[in-house]
Amino acid sequence: MYDETHLQIDHRIPYRVAGDDTGSERNPDDFMLLSGSAQRQKSWACEHCKNYLTTKDINVCKTCYWAYPEQFEHIATKQERRVDLTFNGNDIELYEELKKKAIKNNSSIQEELKKMIK
Structure with a gap:
């Protein structure tokens, strides 16, 4: 278990895909807490994902392990399953x-x- 002082707030769906609702109140469900190492893993995976690089389809991100690890269909568009x-x-x-x-x-x-x- 991580000490909560070492957790970081991260967008579930990368900012470069979903943008940000700066004109309205932010929804806490759009963010997640990650350890520093998990945040770096997520960033690397997202930055090398074909959806992030080309399509930028929010719905693809909504079914990804890195955005919703509790219910996912793929990991950065690859047909993989993961258990931590x-x-x-x-x-x-x-x-x-x-x-x-x-x-x-x-x-x-x-x-x-x-x-x-x-």
Whole structure:
């Protein structure tokens, strides 16, 4: 969990796509809180997205992981799915077991998790 003093406010849909309603009151739902590293990841993904670079269709952004991670259809127009999983407290032991298993199988942690789901 992040310390809220380290979170940054970011547009859900990039300013260069949606613009800004400077003449009216801003809607808090148009923004999200992100950690600094997540904000940099989002910026990089958006700046390299074909929608951001050419079409600038707000509806494409509305279905993107980076704008609405709780309900998305694509990640920067690529057919991908993403799950962010954090281990803390007693769960760190589970992570270490998973890491050992991945090393033993000459695999990645992500691949081990996929095998477990299958």
